[in-house]
Every structure is written in C-alpha cells, then in structure tokens.
Amino acid sequence: MTKQINWYKWIFAGLVMVSLGIYFTIALRHSANIGISVRQQHGQWIITRILSHSAGDNISVAVGDQLLQIDGNDPGKVSSVQRMLLVNHASKLTILRDGHQQVISLASHPFLSTYWILLAVSLSVILITVLILFWRRQSLQERHFENFMLFFAIALVALIPSSQGIILGRIILVAFLSLIPMMVRKMLVSPKINSFLGWLTLIYTYLNPLLYIAFVLGWLPAWYWLADYLNDWGSFFLPLVLVILVFLEGIQKGQERVSRVNFSLIFLTSLIPLYLLYLYPLKWPPQHSFLNVAAFLLVPIICLLHILIVNRSLSNSYRRVRGYAQGYLLVLTTTIMALIINLGRGLPLWLVTAYALMLMIAVAPVYQEVFALIAGFDSRHQRLELFDAVENEREQVALTIHDTAIQNLILMKKQFERASPEDNHQKLLDTMDDLIHELRDLCNRVYPMLISDLGVANTIRQMIDHLQQTWPIEIQFQDHSGGQLDQLSDRQANFVLRSLQEMLINSVKHGQANQAWVQVTRNQKSLTITCQDNGTFQKHSQTSGHYGLTTIKQKLNLLGGSLVIQTYPRTEIAMMIPLESEEESNGKDRFN
Structure with missing residues (x-):
C-alpha cells in the first residue's frame, strides 16, 4: 500500500522544531553545563566523573574531590543530583580537597552560534527528505525512512542542549537513540515484528525513554545502577549492540540484498570517537566535545540512505541518473573529510590517519557500489549512443534508397509502360546508368569495397x-x-x-x-x-x-x-x- 507524502506531519514537525529552537535558545543563553557526576559514599558526595568540554572540565575540580555545596545548597537537595546524580548547572561550587576547602566560581559559556548552525542543518534535513519524496507514491519502507529522518532532525535540534545538561534535550536524544535499532530493523530486515529480536527492539524503543523520563521526574529511586544504565551504557552501548544484532539477523534470514555494505561495521567505526574521546575517555589522547564526536553518526546515516536505495527499499533516480550518484559521493566524501579534519585538532597525526583508514575501509563498499553504478551509467549511455548511431545510419540509407534508386525505378517503370516498340530507349538506358551509379556510390559510402584492392x-x-x-x-x-x-x-x-x-x-x-x-x-x-x-x-x-x-x-x-x-x-x-x-x-x- 502506498500513499503520498504527509504534508501535515512535516509542517507540524517544522513548527515543533521552531518551538524547540526558541526554547533551547533561551535555555542555552543562561546555561553553563557543569558536567560532573557524583556518588554518595559514607554520607559524602564524591565527584566520580567530569565530562569533556563542560564547565567542570575548565575549572580546578578533579575526580575524587568532595562536593560540599552547590550555589550554597547541600548537594543532596539539588534536583539534578537527587534525580540523575549529576551536577548540571551552577554558578558556584564548594569542594574539599586534601583537607582544604575551595570555592569555585563558574561563568556561563553559551553555544548559541553552534546551536543555530545545527538548527539550520536539521531544517535542511527535513527539506531534503521532502524533496526526495516529493509528490511520489511511497512504499512502506519509504515511510519508515521518512519517519527516521524526521526523528533524526529533531534529535539534531536537541544535540547541544543535551550536552549542556538541559533535561528536555536529553530526553529527546535518549528517545532517538532508543529508536535507532527498531527503525534500522524496519528498513533493513522487516517492517513486521516477527522474531524475538523484533520484540526486543520494540520493547527497548518504548521502555528506555519511559524509564529515563520517570527517573528524571523522581518517580523512581536514585539507584546508582539505574543512573549508570540511563546515563551510560543503557542509552549508548545497548543501541549499538542491538543494531549489530539486527544486521546479523538480516544476514541469517538470507535477506535479499543488492548492497553488500556492512552497515554494522560502519556504525561501530563511527562510534569509536564518541566512546574513546567523550563517554569513556582515556587519559591520553585528549577529550573532545560531545558535538565533535557525535557528528560522526552522520556517516552511517548517509550510508544507510545508499543501502536503502540500492536495495530498492527507496525508489529514487539515484540508481538511474549519474548526477545523483555523483552528488551522493560528494556529500559523503565532504562529510568524512570535515569530520576527520575537525577530529585532528589536538590529536597526533598518526592516530587521526589510523582512524581515517579504519573509517574508509568500512565505507569502501559504498564507494565501490556507487562507482559501479556510475560505470553502468557510462556503459548504458555508450550503448545507447551506438544504438542511435546505427539507427541513424539505417534511416539515412533507407532515405537515400527511397529518394534515388526507388524513384528512378518508378520513373523507368512508367517510361516502359508508355513506350512503344518504335521509341528510342536511350533515355531508359541513361536512367539505368544513373541508377547503377547512385547504387554503387551508396555502397561505397556505406562500406567501401575498394580498400582491399587499392589500399x-x-x-x-x-x-x-x-x-x-x-x-x-x-x-x-x-x-x-x-x-x-x-x-x-x-x-x-x-x-x-x-x-x-x-x-x-x-x-x-x-x-x-x-x-x-x-x-x-x-x-x-x-x-x-x-x-x-x-x-x-x-x-x-x-x-x-x-x-x-x-x-x-x-x-x-x-x-x-x-x-x-x-x-x-x-x-x-x-x-x-x-x-x-x-x-x-x-x-x-x-x-x-
């Protein structure tokens, strides 16, 4: 069953994004994400983690410090600490280190310019998706792709607010990450929930965001393991594992696929910067901001578009028009280059080169398939040109015979019909000579016969x-x-x-x-x-x-x-x- 694009849904989505943009702009203007995780040990609040590129990363606090006060209040009375064991926003912290008490003042560092860029990108995602599906009858797979791009655009709007500790932004981002396994399964394996993994992804998609909302609102106890699950592996590791299992399920079921691109490998490779440089950073190399490393998720999304089109889950002229394929390569290559260049800031060249090589190996099948499509365009175009050339020659030979030889034969026939035995037949002989000359000339033009004799x-x-x-x-x-x-x-x-x-x-x-x-x-x-x-x-x-x-x-x-x-x-x-x-x-x- 197919239907045309739902304009009301996209208009409503645009209004929602504009409203979110206004709300997040106001929130970010006064936001300074502290980015500190704490645990209560023996009645004391101990700093256990400091997020990269947060305000806490730029002040003299360290893991192991005791947190005494947040803006003059006991940490246990601050809502974000009570609910999520996080210190998100504050203007002053009081800590205890080695028996010495310190008061640290924090300044606001809004990310408005970067946020507005992401807002423009998200609106562009909606516009591009609408143009791809413009005035066409959509298959079920295309509707799933449409919904996925809609959720992706909204997640982009919430990306920076989430990294700055704004609760609504985090809820949206967690909901999108929870949605990825089910949407990938619907697009790559089957839109039906007909397996254990299908039910597992469905339950995770709905249960994980609901757990997060309930935990943030204080409806659930502030258990440490639950906070670790929602802020850590449950929202970041588990979607990755489920996506890999979904890809393996498609292979096990013998899913008919034209594309041989390993989507799980691309997805896993794209998440390496997020995990090693932000979520679980090593002491070396230096950490990167959440935005810098999360942007690598653009690579698997762009590759997913290729897989869906090649597998005919999306019908698009990309498979038939050379310019679309070249444009796709341009977008993919530009995205990868920009991400790698941005990643190279503060990292040694050999490390960036090694990761770039890993990423290019993962996406190499995409390039191979697109180049094969372009080569197919060239081959088909060349065959069509040759076919047209041959047909034109046949047409011109037929026209030449019709306009010369056949007309002369008709004239000769009429002359014979009118001629009497006493008439002089010299005119007929001359006409026959002209006809022979024209036919010989035509033969020489079509295929010269004298080359082998004369050179x-x-x-x-x-x-x-x-x-x-x-x-x-x-x-x-x-x-x-x-x-x-x-x-x-x-x-x-x-x-x-x-x-x-x-x-x-x-x-x-x-x-x-x-x-x-x-x-x-x-x-x-x-x-x-x-x-x-x-x-x-x-x-x-x-x-x-x-x-x-x-x-x-x-x-x-x-x-x-x-x-x-x-x-x-x-x-x-x-x-x-x-x-x-x-x-x-x-x-x-x-x-x-």
Whole structure:
C-alpha cells in the first residue's frame, strides 16, 4: 500500500522544531553545563566523573574531590543530583580537597552560534527528505525512512542542549537513540515484528525513554545502577549492540540484498570517537566535545540512505541518473573529510590517519557500489549512443534508397509502360546508368569495397577525385604516414574513409567551402588525420547527414581515439586513431 507524502506531519514537525529552537535558545543563553557526576559514599558526595568540554572540565575540580555545596545548597537537595546524580548547572561550587576547602566560581559559556548552525542543518534535513519524496507514491519502507529522518532532525535540534545538561534535550536524544535499532530493523530486515529480536527492539524503543523520563521526574529511586544504565551504557552501548544484532539477523534470514555494505561495521567505526574521546575517555589522547564526536553518526546515516536505495527499499533516480550518484559521493566524501579534519585538532597525526583508514575501509563498499553504478551509467549511455548511431545510419540509407534508386525505378517503370516498340530507349538506358551509379556510390559510402584492392591511401585519392567531380570543391591530399595508413585494420580503414568522405561533403554542402586540405601524420602509437576547409563551420552539421560528426566521435571513442574540432581561423577537424596490434586487428569488428 502506498500513499503520498504527509504534508501535515512535516509542517507540524517544522513548527515543533521552531518551538524547540526558541526554547533551547533561551535555555542555552543562561546555561553553563557543569558536567560532573557524583556518588554518595559514607554520607559524602564524591565527584566520580567530569565530562569533556563542560564547565567542570575548565575549572580546578578533579575526580575524587568532595562536593560540599552547590550555589550554597547541600548537594543532596539539588534536583539534578537527587534525580540523575549529576551536577548540571551552577554558578558556584564548594569542594574539599586534601583537607582544604575551595570555592569555585563558574561563568556561563553559551553555544548559541553552534546551536543555530545545527538548527539550520536539521531544517535542511527535513527539506531534503521532502524533496526526495516529493509528490511520489511511497512504499512502506519509504515511510519508515521518512519517519527516521524526521526523528533524526529533531534529535539534531536537541544535540547541544543535551550536552549542556538541559533535561528536555536529553530526553529527546535518549528517545532517538532508543529508536535507532527498531527503525534500522524496519528498513533493513522487516517492517513486521516477527522474531524475538523484533520484540526486543520494540520493547527497548518504548521502555528506555519511559524509564529515563520517570527517573528524571523522581518517580523512581536514585539507584546508582539505574543512573549508570540511563546515563551510560543503557542509552549508548545497548543501541549499538542491538543494531549489530539486527544486521546479523538480516544476514541469517538470507535477506535479499543488492548492497553488500556492512552497515554494522560502519556504525561501530563511527562510534569509536564518541566512546574513546567523550563517554569513556582515556587519559591520553585528549577529550573532545560531545558535538565533535557525535557528528560522526552522520556517516552511517548517509550510508544507510545508499543501502536503502540500492536495495530498492527507496525508489529514487539515484540508481538511474549519474548526477545523483555523483552528488551522493560528494556529500559523503565532504562529510568524512570535515569530520576527520575537525577530529585532528589536538590529536597526533598518526592516530587521526589510523582512524581515517579504519573509517574508509568500512565505507569502501559504498564507494565501490556507487562507482559501479556510475560505470553502468557510462556503459548504458555508450550503448545507447551506438544504438542511435546505427539507427541513424539505417534511416539515412533507407532515405537515400527511397529518394534515388526507388524513384528512378518508378520513373523507368512508367517510361516502359508508355513506350512503344518504335521509341528510342536511350533515355531508359541513361536512367539505368544513373541508377547503377547512385547504387554503387551508396555502397561505397556505406562500406567501401575498394580498400582491399587499392589500399587505404589510393582509395582516399579515388574518393577525393570522385568528390571533386561531383561537388564544386578543390581538395588537396598529403600522406605523411610513411605507409602506415595502408597498415590500418579493415575496421579502421573503413572508418577513416567513411569519416573523411562525410567531413568533406559537410564542408561543401553545409560550410560552403570550395577548398579543402587533408593531411595524414603519424607518431609511434597513432595516426592523426586532419581535414581543413575555408568554409564556415555549422553546428547543425554535427548531426546532419547519414554519417555525421556525432557518429564519427562516438565510433572514434570506441576505437580508443579522439576527435578535435577547431573553427577559427579555419574549420579544422582532427581524428587521432591509435594503431592496433596484429592481434587486435584480427579481432571482431564492433561496427559490423
């Protein structure tokens, strides 16, 4: 069952995002995320963790310090400590270290400029998704993708507020992370809940955010293990494990997939900076901000779009239009480069290079498949061009026969019908001679028969003599190939003769030339055949005639050569033809 894009849903989503943007902007303006985790040990509140790039990371507090007061209040009476065992916002902390009491003042460090950039990006995500699905009938998989991108856009809006300790932002982010396994399963495996893992992802999707909300609101006891689960592995590790299990489920079920991209590997590799540089930072290398490392999740999302399109879960011209595939590669490459460059700040070059290599190995199948699609575009385009060229030649041969030979035969038939025995049949004989001449000329134009008897150079000279007798043009021919012209293969020689004939006819017929020069030169690996005239180059002549310049260029490309056209000061057309080896010259003629 399909339906068109739900505009009301996206308009409502846009209004929600604007409202969230206003709320978060106001909250961030007065926000300074302390980013300190605490535990109560023997009646004392002890600092157990300090988040990277938080206000606590920039002041003289350390893990193990005793927290005495928050803005003059006992830590146990502060709501964020009671509910989440976190110190989110404060202007003054009182700590005890080595028996010495210290009072630390905190300044607000809003992230408004960065937040507005993310807000613009999230609105762009909505716009791009709408454009992808614009006015089309949507499959069930496409609706799941639409919903996923909607939730992703809202999560982007909440990303910085979450990192700054704003509760609503954290609820939105936890809800999105909890949603990822189920949405990935619906898009990559099955939209139906028909397995144990399907039920597990469904339960986790709804239960985890509800637990988080209940814990934040104080409806659940502030158990340490529950706080660790909701603030730590339950919201960050568990979605990763479930996504990997979902991918393995698809492989186990023998899911029909065109794409061979390992999504779980890309997802796992993209999370390495988040885990090693923020959530569980080592003493070395230095920590990074949440935004810097979480941005790597863009990579698996972009790759997921490719997987869905290639597997035909999303119908899009990306698989049929070269420009879309190239645009996709541009977006993916630019994203990876920007993320790696940003990651390199403060990290040694060898470490950044090693991680970049890991990430590129993970996404390499994406590049291989997109390049294969582009190569397929080129192959199909080349076959279509050759098909069009052959069809054009057939059409022109048919028109020539119809306009000359058939008309003359009809005329002869009428003359025979009207003639009496006493009439002079010389006119009929003349008409028959003209017909024979036209048919012979047509045969030579379609496939020259004299090359094997006279050689290429002499056949060209004979063709030039015939053209000078037929058309008002003087043609000079110079062969500087050292006999190499006569060593061309049959297909090359036939192509050269037909191409020269067509170019010279175009010169006098379309360019109004009365003089032309043909010159053949050579180097070690190729021949260059140049045709000059004193006429005017006409663009329409590229497609005119039964063997026009467009056809010449197409077939010359198949021979591995090239065509160069120069229109000033004289019209000059140069064909470069690579010399074939003996083995190649005995190969199958691609033009027959």
